Every structure is written in structure tokens, then in C-alpha cells.
């Protein structure tokens with residue numbers, strides 16, 4: 386079978402470099418385009434050499450709109466504003482997109498849903514198998530423990546991360562809120578300070594740690610009187626996310642337009 390031709394945007398970033406390696410290891414995928422922002426000192430360098438994989442013959446370029454005839458699917462782990470630009474280019478060219486970027490506003494998420502009426506989109510704040518399994522476990526835990534417990538989501542990431550709470554923490558909160566018949570928008574509490582008063586059982590609390598080189602850790606605590614359940618995921622390598630994105634790309638190749646996530650890719654729905 387002909388491999389799907391893959392574009393990686395933000396190719397010089399932490400995830401971009403890891404994605405170059407992961408796509409190179411995926412049998413059904415071939416890296417054909419890699420981009421960075423205009424003005425980047427990385428433009429012209431070889432994607433494989435950038436990722437420590439040896440020469441691939443794919444030079445970093447900046448004008449994605451001019452390159453759409455050279456890829457079938459685009460993988461985007463950048464920033465929301467960049468992702469929306471890339472999404473529009475994919476929509477106009479009829480190319481599928483795998484979005485791992487986090488930190489979108491509701492309005493920006495709506496734009497992704499709208500584009501997914503025309504092109505296939507996988508959009509997931511965490512592409513690791515483990516986190517997606519945890520989302521299933523969280524749904525079950527919330528249904529069993531119900532309103533008898535206090536729910537807190539604690540996440541820790543490296544010092545360079547710019548959005549908080551993490552997209553994964555928010556998705557975990559959404560899963561628990563939905564299982565409990567709540568709307569996260571009404572019940573989320575983002576950090577506490579000063580005289581807060583007693584805890585309201587119906588809230589879901591979020592705590593954020595940013596420190597050093599932590600790859601990504603999430604714990605959801607269901608704390609009752611006399612016992613406590615904690616569901617924890619710890620990523621120790623970005624390759625776990627990159628392999629998930631490569632798996633999503635393989636899965637998305639040839640699919641019809643639609644908004645999918647990693648639960649679809651992994652057959653967990």
C-alpha cells in the first residue's frame with residue numbers, strides 16, 4: 386500500500402522533533418513536508434537531522450499553503466493561532482489534520498468542529514494510549530462514586546508549557562463532570578487562595594504545577610470520608626504522544642470528513 390504523505394508543522398518544537406522520529410518509524414507513513422514559522426533559524430535544515438535521525442531529504446520550509454500538493458495529512462502540535470491557520474489551509478486543500486495542540490478557546494474549538502464537516506480531523510489533547518484508557522476509568526469511577534466524593538484534578542508539566550490547566554486535565558474534568566451530570570463550566574474551581582470557605586462537594590478542583598522537565602503527569606482524586614481513589618497517569622517520554630499521533634494519522638488516512646478523537650482511533654468508544 387502507498388504510504389500516506391505526512392506534513393509536520395512546528396517541526397522544530399519539542400513535539401515536532403519527536404513526531405519526525407515517530408513518523409519515520411511508522412510503516413504506513415512517509416514524512417514529505419516539515420515547516421517552521423517564517424524567520425525561524427531552522428528553515429532549510431533537514432528534518433531528519435533536526436530530530437537526530439540522520440538525513441531524510443526533507444528541508445524545513447515556511448509557506449505551508451504552497452506545499453499542499455506534497456502531503457495527504459498534516460500533524461499539528463503548535464499553538465492555537467497557528468493550528469487554526471494550518472486548519473484553514475487543510476480545509477481549502479481537502480487534506481486531513483491531526484491536532485494535538487491545546488489551549489483553545491470555545492470559539493476556536495467551534496472553528497475546528499466546523500472545518501471537520503469538510504475534512505477528516507482527529508483532535509485530542511492527549512494522544513497517549515494510557516491517558517485515553519484513564520478517561521474510560523474516570524468515567525467508571527465517577528459513575529460508581531457519584532456525588533459522595535470530592536473530585537480534584539492535579540497536573541504537572543515542564544516549565545515551558547504555556548497553557549493551564551493542561552488540555553488533558555480539562556478533558557479529564559469534562560469526562561467526570563459529564564458522568565456526574567454536571568457541566569464543567571459551572572462547577573470548575575481553578576486553584577484556591579485566601580479564605581475560601583468549606584469545599585462545595587459539587588465542584589471539581591484543578592491544581593497546576595509547572596516545574597523543570599516534567600513531561601506530563603495527571604491525577605484525578607475521588608476523595609470520600611474514609612477512603613480515596615486516585616487515577617494517575619505519568620508520561621516519561623514525549624514519544625508516547627508522538628506514537629499516538631502517528632497511529633491517529635494511519636487510522637485517519639482514507640476516512641471521510643468528521644471530527645474524531647483518540648477514543649475513536651483506539652476503538653474505545
Ligand SMILES: NC(=O)C1=CN([C@@H]2O[C@H](COP(=O)(O)OP(=O)(O)OC[C@H]3O[C@@H](n4cnc5c(N)ncnc54)[C@H](OP(=O)(O)O)[C@@H]3O)[C@@H](O)[C@H]2O)C=CC1
Nearest residue numbers: 395397398399400462463464467485486487510511512626
Ligand atoms: N495532544 C498531545 O498528546 C500533546 C499535546 N501537546 C501540545 O502540543 C503543543 C506544542 O507543544 P510543544 O511541542 O511542547 O511546544 P514547543 O513550543 O516546543 O513547539 C511548538 C512549535 O510550534 C511552533 N509555533 C508556535 N506558534 C506558531 C504559529 N503561530 N504558527 C506556526 N507554528 C507555531 C513553534 O515555533 P517557534 O519555536 O518558532 O515559536 C514550535 O516549533 C502544545 O499545545 C502542547 O500542549 C504536547 C504534547 C502532547
Ligand SMILES: O=C(O)C1=N[C@H](C(=O)O)C[C@H](O)C1
Nearest residue numbers: 487510511546551552553601
Ligand atoms: O504541553 C505539553 O507538554 C503537554 N500538553 C498536553 C496537555 O496540555 O494536556 C498533553 C501532555 O500532557 C503534554
